[in-house]
Amino acid sequence: MTGVTYAPLPLATAQPPTTSPTPFTTPNTDNCPNKTTPPPPIDTSEVPAPGESAPKPLPIPNPPIGGDRLGGCGVVLPSGAPGLPEGISATAFVVSDLDTGKVLVAKDPHGRYRPASTIKVLLADVALRVLDLNKVVIGTQEDANADGTRVGIGPGGRYTNRQLFQALIMASGNDAAHAISAQLGGDEATVAKMNSMADRLQAKDTRAATPSGLDGPGMSTSAYDLSLLFRDAMTLPLFAELIHTEQVDFPGYPADPKNTDDKDHPGYPIGNDNHLLFEYDGALGGKTGYTDDARQTFVAGAQRNGHRLAVTLLKADVLPFRPWEQAAKLLDYAFALPSGASVGQLPNASAKSTDSTVVVASPPVIASTEPAxxxxxxxxxxxxxxxxxxxxxxxxxxxxxxxxxxxxx
The missing domain is CATH 1.20.5 (Single alpha-helices involved in coiled-coils or other helix-helix interfaces)
Structure with a gap:
């Protein structure tokens, strides 16, 4: 697969630093250190707002969702399987079959970690089902002010929802997440819709605190849940298309009329920030994530010999290999397992069922087949x-x- 020209992101980079503050060691989770909550935060991002308290930990399902073996916290391998490849720094991971839902290999599958921008998979799964892709949205200053990685939405810019989803999924734009969540009723309403869908899909370790994946009080997911959310999103043709798209043109926005020195901002190309897409044979695409508290997070899919597998990594590091390289190693390992290998199962719940909590704040404009x-x-x-x-x-x-x-x- 050929490379892609990455446009310079105007306000922030989509990728974290390539260095690690600590030397690499394989994380040991045998004693279930993250059974109820993610690891302690290293910054103040999860401090509740004044007058509010942090949410209580999510209940732990008993028996474990997906099967008894997935209740373990260490490495879970099929009977007779060889040892894992070297250099996997992810604290938790799961490799699963996108079609059958079989879990092939796992480590701390239900351990609770922060998702970072991989939670955008859940936001897309909610919003793609209800927003009109052709509707034009006008960019706001609030969009432009979004914290973290931004694709470059500007006040007065005109963006279709399709373009906002491209920015959300390909370039991890938090400004795009803000523009999408505004159409769903704002951040609080959007988070409620995301959590409702996660619950319906039986992703019981997952609680979104922000639409974009920025850390917040109570934010949580697991490698198992992220596999489940990704599998459901992959049933949406546009989601599967966007994670596989290498590059698109993104619109600019007009000059600030109040600033005589400002000029119109031209459009520019944006590239997919998932290197597995360009480097791994059969890659379907996926989603990257990073915050100081979450560390490296990753979810992606690949196809080989008629089989489609997904891999999720949580709390990984960039040493000794980048997350996409660790994902590639785990995919190679799982593709080589014998037919029928399994340590558990993803439930077949689907977000296609109707839920009254998933509605659009303002109904999209849809062309009518009736005369006007x-x-x-x-x-x-x-x-x-x-x-x-x-x-x-x-x-x-x-x-x-x-x-x-x-x-x-």
Whole structure:
């Protein structure tokens, strides 16, 4: 697969630093250190707002979702499987089959960690189902002020929802996440919708605190849950298309009319920030993530010999290999396992079921197949009259036929 030209992100880089503050060691999770909550934060991002308290830890399902073996906290391998490849720094991971839902290999699968921007998979799974992709959204200063990685949305810019999803999934734009969540009723309402969908999918270790993946009080997911969320999102054709897209053009925005020195900001190309897409044969794409507290997070899929697998990594490091390289090693390992190898199962719950909590703040404008204005009412009235008349005619003909066939006395 050929490389891609990455546009310089105007306000922040999409990738974290390439150095690690600590030397690499393989994390040991045998004693379940993160069974109830993620590791302690290293900054103040999860401090509750004044007057609020941190949410309590999510309940731990019993028995474990996905099977008893997935209740373990160390490495979980199929019977007779070889040892794992060297150099996996992810504290937790899961490799699963996107089609059958079988979990092939895992480490601390239900341990709770922070998702960082991989939670955008859940945001996309919610929003793609309800937003009109052709609707034009006007960028705001609030979008432009979003914390963290931004794709470069500017006040007054005109963006279709399709372009916002491209920015969200390909370039991990937190400004795009803000513009999308605004259409779902704002951050608080969007987070509620995301958590409702996670619960419906049986992702019981997952609680979103922000739409974008920025750390917040109570934020949590697991390698198992992230596999489940990714599998459900992959049932959406546009999501599968976008994670596999290498580069698109993104619109610019007009000059600030209040600033005489400002000029129009031209559009520019944006590239997919997932290196596995370009470096791994059969890669389907995926989503990257990073915060100081979450460290490196990653989810992606690949296809080989008719099999589609997904890999999720949580609390990984860049040493001795980048997350996409660790993912590649785990995918190679899982693809080589014998047919039928399994240590558990993803549930088959689907977000396609109707949920009254997943609604759009303002219904999208969708082209109608009915004539507009009063003509539509007239046509509907004529149609109803013809239907009623037809029913009456059928009843009259049936009654006449019955009289003709009645035996004479």
């Amino acid at each position: 204005d009063d003509t539509a009412s007239d046509h509907r009235g004529l149609r109803n009259t013809l239907i009623v008349g037809g029913v009456i005619l059928v009843l009259v003909l049936l009654a006449g036929a019955r009289r003709m066939n009645r035996p004479r006395r």
